[in-house]
Amino acid sequence: MALACAALAASFALALLFGSEDxxxxxxxxxxxxxxxxxxxxxxxxxxxxxxxxxGLGLVGAAFQAILRxxxxxxxxxxxxGGAALGATxxxxxxxxxxxxLGAALTPLSALAGGxxxxxxxxxxxRRPAAGRGGTTSGAxxxxxxxxxxxxxxxxxxxxxSLVPPARAQQMLRWLTGFIELPTxxxxxxxxxxxxxxxxxxxxxxxxxxxxGLGAESAxxxxxxxxxxxxxxxxxxxxxxxxxxxxxxxxxFVGLLVPHAARRLVxxxxxxxxxxxxxxxxxxxxxxDLGARLAFRWLGSEPPVxxxxxxxxxxxxxxxxxxxxxxxxxx
Numbered sequence: 001m002a003l004a005c006a007a008l009a010a011s012f013a014l015a016l017l018f019g020s021e022d023x024x025x026x027x028x029x030x031x032x033x034x035x036x037x038x039x040x041x042x043x044x045x046x047x048x049x050x051x052x053x054x055x056g057l058g059l060v061g062a063a064f065q066a067i068l069r070x071x072x073x074x075x076x077x078x079x080x081x082g083g084a085a086l087g088a089t090x091x092x093x094x095x096x097x098x099x100x101x102l103g104a105a106l107t108p109l110s111a112l113a114g115g116x117x118x119x120x121x122x123x124x125x126x127r128r129p130a131a132g133r134g135g136t137t138s139g140a141x142x143x144x145x146x147x148x149x150x151x152x153x154x155x156x157x158x159x160x161x162s163l164v165p166p167a168r169a170q171q172m173l174r175w176l177t178g179f180i181e182l183p184t185x186x187x188x189x190x191x192x193x194x195x196x197x198x199x200x201x202x203x204x205x206x207x208x209x210x211x212x213g214l215g216a217e218s219a220x221x222x223x224x225x226x227x228x229x230x231x232x233x234x235x236x237x238x239x240x241x242x243x244x245x246x247x248x249x250x251x252x253f254v255g256l257l258v259p260h261a262a263r264r265l266v267x268x269x270x271x272x273x274x275x276x277x278x279x280x281x282x283x284x285x286x287x288x289d290l291g292a293r294l295a296f297r298w299l300g301s302e303p304p305v306x307x308x309x310x311x312x313x314x315x316x317x318x319x320x321x322x323x324x325x326x327x328x329x330x331x
Contacts, residue, residue: 001272004279008051011286015047019293020302042182049183049191050289051282053244054254056195058281060237061255062262062273063202066209067233068142071260072320075241076252078142079118079149084245086153087114089172093160108190111246116238118153122146123234178251178306180289187247194243199278201236205229206270213268251306253313254281
């Protein structure tokens with residue numbers, strides 16, 4: 001945990017000091033000027049949003065992998081991110097997301113509703129009847145259902161994009177690529193509230209997630225209400241992902257890469273794994289965003305950070321599919 005905190009602090013410092021423009025820390029600390037503006041008014045809020053987004057996605061990925069007992073589970077693959085993006089882009093396509101305070105509030109609310117709706121849809125589709133109980137949930141079935149829901153959400157966003165004016169279509173397209181931009185102070189505060197509250201709710205169930213690693217039936221024998229635990233985790237995770245997606249769009253595979261690496265370092269104890277995934281996710285996304293800014297600095301542009309995480313996570317996802325399960329994975 002100490003090393004993870006140090007890595008996050010170092011990544012945060014690098015994100016503040018380096019970017020498309022050179023800045024002087026000494027000049028920024030001396031008083032008003034361009035360096036101070038860039039450092040404290042542009043890079044600091046962006047880096048804070050990046051930590052919240054990466055940390056939240058890493059945390060939710062670890063929680064999903066515990067509940068589904070599958071190391072391939074993560075918000076992007078399960079369709080939660082896609083549902084949140086669909087909810088937000090629907091508001092944009094209808095022209096309701098701008099023009100008033102109420103209109104601006106509709107975008108994050110619709111993202112939250114879309115993420116929760118996608119979660120409930122995936123969960124209900126993948127749930128199968130079982131004798132004497134309300135049903136059981138197959139991790140493989142949920143993964144397959146999530147992939148399909150994500151594909152349907154992306155198709156609906158693409159279809160809606162072709163029906164709206166070009167300016168609005170360009171705004172919608174960014175939701176499918178994943179981006180980190182300068183957030184407003186209220187939006188950053190609201191995202192921090194959702195992510196931190198969701199993190200507390202998930203960490204409260206960390207010990208129950210450990211017991212769930214024994215299997216659903218064994219966990220129930222020692223007093224865990226598995227269905228209630230699944231519902232709590234899915235709702236809290238959907239709130240976290242919805243709050244992140246409404247500001248960043250679709251950023252995939254952070255919830256796959258970080259918990260997988262953290263589990264190999266500290267094992268499957270979620271009391272340690274969840275906070276470590278949060279810290280590691282924040283550090284990873286900070287470095288990915290910084291790399292995207294520096295690599296294309298000479299072109300005067302930057303690729304979406306979602307493309308960078310996909311380039312890193314896609315090959316790992318294929319490698320995990322091609323080999324035997326991680327011996328430390330729950331289940």
